[in-house]
Amino acid sequence: MDHFTQFMSAVINTFESNQRMAERAVEQVSDEGLRVALDEHTNSIAVIMKHVAGNLISRWTDFLTTDGEKPDRNRDDEFVDTFSERAELLAYWERGWSTLLDSLKSLTPDDLEKTVFIRGEAHTVPLAIQRSLGHTCYHVGQIVQVARIQAGDNWNTLTIPRGQSEQFNKARWGEGKPSA
Secondary structure, rough: OOOHHHHHHHHHHHHHHHHHHHHHHHHHOOOHHHHHOOOOOOOOOOHHHHHHHHHHHHHHHOOOOOOOOOOOHHHHHOOOOEEEEEEEEHHHHHHHHHHHHHHHHHHOOOHHHHHHHHHOEEEEHHHHHHHHHHHHHHHHHHHHHHHHHHHHHOOOOOOOOOOHHHHHHHHHHHOOOOOO
């Protein structure tokens, strides 16, 4: 496998894994819980999801040919909970992820040599990808943390449960150690 294919595969895999993690966390939260901020200085899950989707739509629409901060994007509105139903929020969330993944999957090896702009600032394509990945993963972590708090004792862990690392490793590796 060539370097471009390896790189893009890893990027897409990481984005998709984070999307699934956020969605598995959100499934564990009530409709009302999606709208609850932990305090007056934090955002609810719904607001974080709206912001992530808005960012992905802006950054990844016409990624190679237009500035990543689109003129019609209203970033400040992303921090206002305006969706009346979970289905609307999830549809917008999916639109953001589809925009991202469709754009990533359309890139060619030559595209990695190009320069794109975000708010007028030049970025290599790999840097723009990593910037988006970092931003998105940061917010997925917030979604998971708030969902964990909202779910309380009803939380179903998204990774290896606490105290079960050794059991997990033995199941994967037989003796808890990677083979040489």
